[in-house]
Amino acid sequence: xxxxxxxxxxxxxxxxxxxxxxxxxxxxxxxxxxxxxxxxxxxxxxxxxxxxxxxxxxxxxxxxxxxxxxxxxxxxxxxxxxxxxxxxxxxxxxxxxxxxxxxxxxxxxxxxxxxxxxxxxxxxxxxxxxxxxxxxxxxxxxxxxxxxxxxxxxxxxxxxxxxxxxxxxxxxxxxxxxxxxxxxxxxxxxxxxxxxxxxxxxxxxxxxxxxxxxxxxxxxxxxxxxxxxxxxxxxxxxxxxxxxxxxxxxxxxxxxxxxxxxxxxxxxxxxxxxxxxxxxxxxxxxxxxxxxxxxxxxxxxxxxxxxxxxxxxxxxxxxxxxxxxxxxxxxxxxxxxxxxxxxxxxxxxxxxxxxxxxxxxxxxxxxxxxxxxxxxxxxxxxxxxxxxxxxxxxxxxxxxxxxxxxxxxxxxxxxxxxxxxxxxxxxxxxxxxxxxxxxxxxxxxxxxxxxxxxxxxxxxxxxxxxxxxxxxxxxxxxxxxxxxxxxxx
Numbered sequence: 001x002x003x004x005x006x007x008x009x010x011x012x013x014x015x016x017x018x019x020x021x022x023x024x025x026x027x028x029x030x031x032x033x034x035x036x037x038x039x040x041x042x043x044x045x046x047x048x049x050x051x052x053x054x055x056x057x058x059x060x061x062x063x064x065x066x067x068x069x070x071x072x073x074x075x076x077x078x079x080x081x082x083x084x085x086x087x088x089x090x091x092x093x094x095x096x097x098x099x100x101x102x103x104x105x106x107x108x109x110x111x112x113x114x115x116x117x118x119x120x121x122x123x124x125x126x127x128x129x130x131x132x133x134x135x136x137x138x139x140x141x142x143x144x145x146x147x148x149x150x151x152x153x154x155x156x157x158x159x160x161x162x163x164x165x166x167x168x169x170x171x172x173x174x175x176x177x178x179x180x181x182x183x184x185x186x187x188x189x190x191x192x193x194x195x196x197x198x199x200x201x202x203x204x205x206x207x208x209x210x211x212x213x214x215x216x217x218x219x220x221x222x223x224x225x226x227x228x229x230x231x232x233x234x235x236x237x238x239x240x241x242x243x244x245x246x247x248x249x250x251x252x253x254x255x256x257x258x259x260x261x262x263x264x265x266x267x268x269x270x271x272x273x274x275x276x277x278x279x280x281x282x283x284x285x286x287x288x289x290x291x292x293x294x295x296x297x298x299x300x301x302x303x304x305x306x307x308x309x310x311x312x313x314x315x316x317x318x319x320x321x322x323x324x325x326x327x328x329x330x331x332x333x334x335x336x337x338x339x340x341x342x343x344x345x346x347x348x349x350x351x352x353x354x355x356x357x358x359x360x361x362x363x364x365x366x367x368x369x370x371x372x373x374x375x376x377x378x379x380x381x382x383x384x385x386x387x388x389x390x391x392x393x394x395x396x397x398x399x400x401x402x403x404x405x406x407x408x409x410x411x412x413x414x415x416x417x418x419x420x421x422x423x424x425x426x427x428x429x430x431x432x433x434x435x436x437x438x439x440x441x442x443x444x445x446x447x448x449x450x451x452x453x454x455x456x457x458x459x460x461x462x463x464x465x466x467x468x469x470x471x472x473x474x475x476x477x478x479x480x481x482x483x484x485x486x487x488x489x
Contacts, residue, residue, distance in 0.1 A: 008240040009191075009218045011114065012281055013411055016401055017319035018067040021289040022075050023082050024343030024379040025322060026051035028094035031080045035127065052096040054348060056107055058322075061350045065325055065394070066401030069114045071193055071222075073289050075101060076120070081339065083195065084125035084162055088180045105188040114190035116220060121177045122196040123157040123165045131164040146173050157196070168200040168208070178211045185212070191220030194239070198225045202236035209238035222283055231272075231279025241317060244270065244282040251286055251310055252297040258448050260427045264417040267314075267429065271415050274315055280412060284316040286324065289343055293323070293330040295385045301327075302465025302483035304385075305396060306446050309463060309485040312400035313431065313444050315413045320397065322346070326353045327385035327393040344382040353382065353390050389469045396468050403461055403487065407442065409433045418443070425449040428456060443488045445480045452479040457488035 022028075034047045052075070062070060074082025077090045091101050108115050124131055130146050131154065139149040148155035148165040157163040166173050181192055192212075197205060209221055223239040230242045250266030253259075273279035286294040286307050294307050304327065311318050321328075323344065330341035347353060384390050404410055410431060418428040425448035432441040442460070447453050455462075455478050464481035466472040475481035 007213060007217070007238070008281065009220055011218070012220050012240060012317060014405075014408055015069045015114070015220070015317045016067045016404065017069040017071050017116075017283070017317065018062045018065060018322060019071040019073070019285075019288060019319050020055065020322045021073040021082075021343045022052065022055065022095055023073075023092065024340075025346045026054045026095060027345035027379060028092070030337070030340070030379065032078070032094065034093075035079060035086075048093040048097055050096040050100055051094065052091070052100040052104055054346070055104055057349045058346070059107055059111055059113065062113060063111050064398065065320065066398055066405060067320065068112060069116060069190075069220075070108055071116045071118070071319060073118045073193075074120055075117065079125045079127060079162070082118075083120050083123075084127075085120050086125050086128055088119075088121075089183065102187065109188065114220070115188070116191040116193055116222065117184055117189045118195055119177075119181060119192045120195045121166065121180075122168065122199045123163045126154070126162050126164050128164070130166070135164075145170050157199070165199070168204045174208050177208050181208075181212045182215050185216045185219050190218070191222065194221065194223045197223035197237070197239070197242075198228070198233070202233045205237040205239070213238060230282060231276035233278070235276075235278025239278075241281040241283050244273070244284050244316060246270070247282075247314075247316075248285055248287075248291070251307055252294060255303045255306055255448065256298055258425050260422060260424060260446060260448070263310075263446075264422055264427060267415055267417055270314070270316075274412070274415075282316045283319055284311060284314055285319045285321065286311050287321045287342075288319070289321065289339070290332070291342065292332045293321075293328050293342055295324070295327045296329045296331050300465075300483065301385055301469050303448060304393070305463040305465035305468050305484045306448065308393075308396055309400055309444060309446075309487075312397070312404050313410055313442075313487070314429075315411060315415055315431070317411070318401075318404070323382055323384070325394050325397040326382075326390040329383050329385050340380055343379060345379040346382050353384060354387050386469065389471075392468050392471065396463050399461060400463070409436045409439060410442070426453065440489055445486045445488060447480045447482060447484055447486075450482050452476055452482055454478065455480050455486045455488050460487045460489055462486040 028051055075091055075095055076085055077087035077092050078085050105115050133143045134147045135154055137143050148167050155165045157165050221239045222241045225233050225242040226245050234242045247266050247270050250263050254263035273282060295304060332338055332342050412434055413431040416430050418430050421428040427446045429444040430441055433439040462475045462481060463484050464475045465483035467474050480486040
């Protein structure tokens, strides 16, 4: 049985995350229009528009939601979507300045919020100085050794010619990554999400993370890993956590198809990861900046109540993708600009969400855009399943995450589907404390059917999907509501 590895920072045991894609959230244009010739951005401060402070108006919402960690997707100087980096040492001028980043970190820390930055180190823009120099002199040169090659051509990340893969086994590249990660940790960041960590491999990342860990033992190192043996990857690389995409897929797919047998299988796999060295702290989620919103994945919106309960109560480190707590909608499409719908602009304050698209469509797009040299379109506004239901969906998140905080042992619980209860539309998931003497297990009961079911114990919390969406009325006492959940002891 595995518990927190000795090298992992102890604070992640109680971490509940709120993930934000800042370029979209803050209403920045989708593409830089000031990149010409050999240089970009001009002198320091030129073309800077201070949008990042928009997040300050949401920090109390984060705390009220029940979260205590903010995962920021890219904030560094880039060409367009943030994953085509130009300079890891300066903020994207579409978002603001060094002072804006420092102020955001300080404001988070004042509220007890940890800040995790997105480290896009596997690849850079083909306009990045390192990529340009390497391409200009070719693969058989000292500068060319800093990037990966496909014959005589730069290796394009996942077929994107504008994204050049760095060679993370190169000592110069490793030194630069360690320097950048340490720089921002020294400035107050609490951890890193390592984008596309799977691409270079665990062994390549291991010496980098070892050096960072030595300098900052309290930093959380989270790796993006999509497939394969998650726990083995984490153990070999030295990452504290990896992204649990298997469970993400099983949650939305099982609920959409009304097939809880698929979920049960995935939960068995999840428990295997938890029991293995390196697997005890996976990041769990029902959506992120790369996936269709959970409210757009499910054909019956009432089943969102079940998805939210699974996110809040299953072991691991839960991450709410900003907007999901209001029932945000958006479909990812495989085309240029296909991520726009899932990376929307947000209103200045949470109250603006209740106004619906009419209340958010213009404000984010208009923020300081006149100061930008060009006419690149701003992100589309946040849209939700039903503005009337948004406060109720938020309240469900708050209730479930409050239960998670009260029962802190859930972060490392043993999870098992109770034998004999499993049906296509019904399951009882037993969550058992690992080391909490005297603490009784909890059972999370899922009901995707059209009728209430009797609860198999004392109900501590129940959520009716129909009540959440349509204010149809709470579940009956002692029942597992239709299209809903109950937590029993």
